[in-house]
Amino acid sequence: MFGTIFNADFFASSIRIAIPLALAGLGGVFSEKSGVTNIGLEGMMLTGAFTSVAAANFSHNPWVGVFAAVLIGIVLGLIHAVTSITFKANQIVSGVAINLFASGITVFLSWLFFNETQIMAVTNLPIWGVPIPAQGETSGVIRSLIVIFLHHSPLVFITVIIFVLAHFTLFKTPFGLRLRSVGEYPEAADTMGVNVIKMRYIAVLASGALAGLAGSFLSLEQAHFFVKEISGGRGFIALAAMIFGKWTPIGTAGAALLFGFGEALSIRLQGILEIPVQFINMVPYLLAIFVLVSAIGRAIPPAADGIPYEKEVG
Amino acid sequence: MKSKNRINFYSLLEKITPLIAVIFALLVGAGVILIIGEDPIFVYKVLFSNALSNRDGWGNVLFRATPLIFTGLAVAFAFRCGLFNIGGEGQMYIGTFLATWVGFTFTNLHAFILIPLCILAAAAGGALWAAVPGILKAKTGVHEVIVTIMMNWIASSLTFFLVLKFKAPPTEAMVAAGVKQMIPHTRQIAEAARLPRIYHILKSLNIDFPSYNQVNISFFIAIAAAILVYYILWKTNLGYEIRAVGHSPLAAEYGGISVARNIILAMVISGALAGLVATNEVMGFKYRWRQELFTGYGFNGIAVALLGKNHPLGVVLAAILFGVLNYGGAIVNIFTGGRIPRELIMVLQAVIVIFVVISDEVVKRIIRKRRKIS
Numbered sequence: 001m002f003g004t005i006f007n008a009d010f011f012a013s014s015i016r017i018a019i020p021l022a023l024a025g026l027g028g029v030f031s032e033k034s035g036v037t038n039i040g041l042e043g044m045m046l047t048g049a050f051t052s053v054a055a056a057n058f059s060h061n062p063w064v065g066v067f068a069a070v071l072i073g074i075v076l077g078l079i080h081a082v083t084s085i086t087f088k089a090n091q092i093v094s095g096v097a098i099n100l101f102a103s104g105i106t107v108f109l110s111w112l113f114f115n116e117t118q119i120m121a122v123t124n125l126p127i128w129g130v131p132i133p134a135q136g137e138t139s140g141v142i143r144s145l146i147v148i149f150l151h152h153s154p155l156v157f158i159t160v161i162i163f164v165l166a167h168f169t170l171f172k173t174p175f176g177l178r179l180r181s182v183g184e185y186p187e188a189a190d191t192m193g194v195n196v197i198k199m200r201y202i203a204v205l206a207s208g209a210l211a212g213l214a215g216s217f218l219s220l221e222q223a224h225f226f227v228k229e230i231s232g233g234r235g236f237i238a239l240a241a242m243i244f245g246k247w248t249p250i251g252t253a254g255a256a257l258l259f260g261f262g263e264a265l266s267i268r269l270q271g272i273l274e275i276p277v278q279f280i281n282m283v284p285y286l287l288a289i290f291v292l293v294s295a296i297g298r299a300i301p302p303a304a305d306g307i308p309y310e311k312e313v314g
Numbered sequence: 315m316k317s318k319n320r321i322n323f324y325s326l327l328e329k330i331t332p333l334i335a336v337i338f339a340l341l342v343g344a345g346v347i348l349i350i351g352e353d354p355i356f357v358y359k360v361l362f363s364n365a366l367s368n369r370d371g372w373g374n375v376l377f378r379a380t381p382l383i384f385t386g387l388a389v390a391f392a393f394r395c396g397l398f399n400i401g402g403e404g405q406m407y408i409g410t411f412l413a414t415w416v417g418f419t420f421t422n423l424h425a426f427i428l429i430p431l432c433i434l435a436a437a438a439g440g441a442l443w444a445a446v447p448g449i450l451k452a453k454t455g456v457h458e459v460i461v462t463i464m465m466n467w468i469a470s471s472l473t474f475f476l477v478l479k480f481k482a483p484p485t486e487a488m489v490a491a492g493v494k495q496m497i498p499h500t501r502q503i504a505e506a507a508r509l510p511r512i513y514h515i516l517k518s519l520n521i522d523f524p525s526y527n528q529v530n531i532s533f534f535i536a537i538a539a540a541i542l543v544y545y546i547l548w549k550t551n552l553g554y555e556i557r558a559v560g561h562s563p564l565a566a567e568y569g570g571i572s573v574a575r576n577i578i579l580a581m582v583i584s585g586a587l588a589g590l591v592a593t594n595e596v597m598g599f600k601y602r603w604r605q606e607l608f609t610g611y612g613f614n615g616i617a618v619a620l621l622g623k624n625h626p627l628g629v630v631l632a633a634i635l636f637g638v639l640n641y642g643g644a645i646v647n648i649f650t651g652g653r654i655p656r657e658l659i660m661v662l663q664a665v666i667v668i669f670v671v672i673s674d675e676v677v678k679r680i681i682r683k684r685r686k687i688s
Contacts, residue, residue: 079668093667099613103660104664105661107657108657108661236464243460278478288464
């Protein structure tokens, strides 16, 4: 039984499930590292998922879909940035409003353009990497490694590159230092000549772009369709991954993989254990709560996270 | 004398910011309607005239406002304690299911016992579901926003499991036609558990009112809940403590108020309010449980609370406005033959929230600037 669950396909699907969580979670890292809470990731993801399928279907080019999703994520990020950075509104309220807006606008536009709330993607990205060798052509281990790591949607590889770049940018460049400083102690950063508002805008727009990309993967690559509320709380699970990953790219990726593993396992167990499917569906959410509770005390958010910056005028 | 007038003007301005936000949102909505090639003036005319020009319209508006009053109060109450209860949706699922279960299980009880019992079950179910994020927040500090959202999804799965377990037997007509229930729903609750419709009351007073109108006694329960929330928050020790924690947890703790205790209590009361949606949707309308009945009320409650500035009176007014938009939006959808999807209303509601937040800040800035000048 063990072998039938934990085979190469299982780990490959764990990775695929983890990708949107990791991307959105990284969005959360950027935003919160700069001092802006972003509850709106869920809505940005949902809008990205819709836009991606819609744009890909209209242009018959999946890359246009991916690009459009990133773009719409940036637009929603801009709305969040304007309300919460420029107007210093409550960041959670702004995020909630973005989620409400996303739920409404995606269904509204689905009706308007497609006359239904489930839209099949007419085109998909090609598979990149090494083709899977036939059974017996190579050794089982090599075949498994190819299935798990080297045979995926381009977005999987792009995600890995993004994470490497994000880690490098945040922790090894002056830009990253400035970004983290405005999230820890904006007054000091301001005194040192860092433009707090600008840094926060960049971070929030980046988080929108990443959430949009996550949404694109969800609809275009994972489901091959868009349906209303397809994001299903993943934006919030991504936030849980971010917290569990202590607000670092590497940690967030690890936590996202843990969630991917949990969800893939719950899908596998459906056919094996005599548990009603509704209880299996609860697993990712229960796991998120459990992970949050266990992260407490170890995970410390950026000091100025969630606090609008008031420039002292004097 | 003049400066006093000016202060009054600004405090008035502060109070009517939601109104300004609504007007701006309607303008944005008009833009959207224009973009999709329809006439905004016609659309708004259909929307408001159908909702407000006759008793049937008003009945429909109040019927749609009632659940939003409950969920709006739920969000507002928690907010006064500094908590963001985004879990109204899940708390509502559990509370309404428990009330329905009581309603179709204890069928031999008298209405005088069964109705209060159902209401109690609704509140208890919501309170129980809200207690989890409350306790986790109070004891471990886990942010309530993420936990309440997770609890929403868990509640959705759990009630889906329960509704299949307590699924109504197929009716004779369905057996004859060989069809299954498309959307699973439970058995009906007992006659004794049902709340009377307003129509019955108005008929006995000889006031003309359509018999098919669904507005029921639950509206008055919602108003009573709003008054109770006002009383608790501003006239009791508990309310004082909850508001103190909401204002500054550190100061409250220093003043000898238990932050943990008040966080849990605020969440529990908030959840109970969300559960009371059962009185309108189950006890006053469908008499059974079906998930589609409730979807969205929890989230719209957030918008209602924000628009109502987290004050019970504001919540009631905001809920009625949303009732107008929801009912009018449905009519517009029919009137235009589906060319204007009713989700336009959802978009409008979200835009209202964003504008409320922004206009609050703008007004605050204007006032600050004026104070500095004077």
